[in-house]
Amino acid sequence: MSLITGVGFSTHRNPRQAGMEAAKQALEKAGIEEADFVFLFATVGYKQESLLASVREATGNAPLSGCSGEGVIINGEVHETNFGVVVSVVKSDEITFSNAHAVGMSKDADAMGREIADALKHHEADDALTLIGFADGLTLNFDAMLRGVMYRCESVNAIPFVGGTASDDWSFSATYQYCNDTVFQDGAVVTLVRGEAEIYNGSRHGCVPIGDERTVTKAEANRILEIDNRPALEVIDEYLTVEEKQGEWSTTNVYLAIGVKAPEYMNKYDDYLIRFMPMRDNDAVYVPTEIQPGTKFYMTRRDHDKIASGNQRLAEEIHEGLKGRVPRFMLQIECIGRGKVIFEDSEKQKLLKNMQEAVSKEANWFGLYTYGEFGPVGGVNSFHNYSLILTAIV
């Protein structure tokens, strides 16, 4: 199997120069002049259209998927700043990448997913390896989107679905998604990877439950209105100080997440599935997936040691699966809650380096920090928060 990848990076402030620099670096490292497919992750300080145009120009207008992130990841380095861009280029004779996008997540995520499915036609691909999706981190309804994307497949779990949600700089004001020449919001871009290859992925979160078990007593899709028959916001306030109650939600919600009991098939994963609360309004808090009344959960918080040990275990699992082979494609989707908000810079870099070396020292690694992550667990395509998703193709 021939699959060549190269990763480039830039922190130049000028969007045109940043895009050009990262793209050319990627092509140079791959040793190619033109790419078959391009992945682009960038932070939101850039004028997104200018950045995308320069990457497209440098990569010969190859098909492109990507999104904005709070930070970007490459080999041995993490950059959580407002000005960082990572480009990954792919060239292969045996593996193909194709993409499609649609908007309208907040209006009807299912319909949006179907539009993508109709364009991508992945249901017709006998050799589909995986779908890689990037969606709006503020308006995401994962379950509905997944239903729509998989509506022509035999099940929502027919093809592994990995990826993450676009993010911004913790302001929760605007995230961006990229498909070819287009920058858009409130949508999703999905890439179909097909061909003869092996794919390995895994996920870990690092949260531990705190306090009493709670029950969702009233909910509408992904809005939680009541917990234990009390207004949801009132219950959540029990976990906050006076200053936090009065302060910005974007600061508060870093430290709290909902931990829903994981189904049995996720035994090897963890006891809980974590759900971040990116937004609130006057009556409810939002979670990225639909939640049913009666769902039991705990409030959770991130645990330093659990994150570190989880990273290492996941890396070792993938390494074991690779059996000494070097992955040709290595994607890391990391929740922003696992970055600089919990780790000092040197510690963060060290964790990353240890993990990367545990998987493979030679792999071309790229990734970003997201508001939410997608990855199958136990064969079931799932949404995660405060998690790490690794995907390797060999």
Place this chain on the structure above:
Amino acid sequence: MEKFTLKTNIREDGDDVADKDADALRNENQNLRNQVRLLMAAESKLYTLQEHLNNQQQIYARLADIGRQLNTLLKIDEICKILVQFVVYEFNFERCAILLHGKSGPSGVLLVNAHEGYYENDEIAAIETAKLQSDSPALKEFGEDGRHLCVNSEHECAHGCETCNIKQLYLVDEFYLFPLMRKEEGIAGCILVGNSKQQARYQTRVAPDGDMMVPLTNLVRQASITLANVNSYNALEEERARLDIAVAERTQELSTALDAANEAVRLKGEFLAKVSHELRTPLNSIVNVPKALAADYRLIDVYVCQNCSAEFQSDDDESATPCPECGGSLSMEQVTVCEGDASEHLRFLNLVQQQGTHLLHLVEDVLNFSRVESGKVKLDYQPISVHHLLHEVEQTILLSIGNTARCIRYSKPDVEVQMFGDETRLKQVLINLINNAVKFTSHGGSIDVCASVAGSEINPLVHFEVADNGIGIPSEQLDVIFESFRQVDGSSTRIYGGTGLGLSIAKQLVELHGGGISVKSEIGKGSVFLFDIPMNPAQTFPSPLPAPTEKSPEGGDA
């Protein structure tokens, strides 16, 4: 980590005890929840503080780095570029521009010397043409203590239009403006740091007490010192370069003067050698010829009769012998007799005369030159008839040279021409030129001496030419032939003799008259010496006249 679960309040036997346990557990849980809440709050604050500390630490480390880097730079443009990049990349402001007095622009105007954060073509075009007046009211905010101007997004414009003007000029909606490179007479530059509204949320915000104020102020202070030092260094370098050039020029001048002096010494030495030889030659004749003549004369004893004055020559003593003629007594006298050839003697005497005349000319040349060189020659301006002048010259040449075996022809103007000048000196010029022509024209050759009117009605000139068909002058000698002590052949085996002063004297005398002299020549074909003299010395001419290149028609310009 264990989960904390409240025990439910299930009433069983011993309910009183169980109730108390349940209450205790509830209270314990509440306390734990409070602790968790405080823990999370502390964690949040700790994170914020830690991030702040890390940022500050990084900033100050980078400040130290850039300080070291700035100290190694000597170009203003390089320093400014590094500064603006540092402010944008390290302090995380969107835009930074350094404004300095432009070298080519009008004074009193600050132009953008370096900028960062302007990436679109229209932004770049705007920033590179932005001008801020040095007397802008905004700059008056800069106090003696280097106070800066801070305009954040909440700022209500207290300066009227000026703050808005700065915002528009430099495409920012919030900014700091720091003085840079203060001079005694006012602000020589400043640094602008700021953000646009669209990008502000991604950048460090402008605030009077912002986190970046102290490091930014430190950076600006350091930049001011660096730029002032570089200016001083550059000024010193310019002065040094200027002095180097001046020294080199002066050295070159001295070297040229030394060469000229050495050349003059050499020429004078050569001249002395020539003159010595020239003087010795006729002197030899003047000294030796009389000696040879004297050899033909001897004293003899002659006996003279006291009575009849008859003379008798005898080798014996005849003083006692009577006169054979009259018998008178004889007395002895000594008489000088010439035993040589009279025609030979005449030839010798002519030779002495010629050599003496030649010697006289040589001495006159030297004396004339000395007088002209020392500025002691005063022209005696009198009306001169050109016809008469040429006639006098012709006569003098005939008397001094005699039959030269060359044909000398004199052409006078068709009509009588009157001019003003020193006739003696002009005659001297023409005689020098004719003597030279004779010297360098072989027997049978011809020499033409012409005089004509030239110039214009306003500036009439008398144009003289002395043309020969002699040996000619090499082209490389034409430029130097009028220089003192120069002869066409400077070698010691020169054939033609002379002091080499004649042409130099001629040139100086012509130029004293306000005229100009030149020469045209071709080897083997002869030479033409030309000079023009203004007819009327009252006319204003540049002194001397440009050297004539050809004879100008009467009444017209050359």
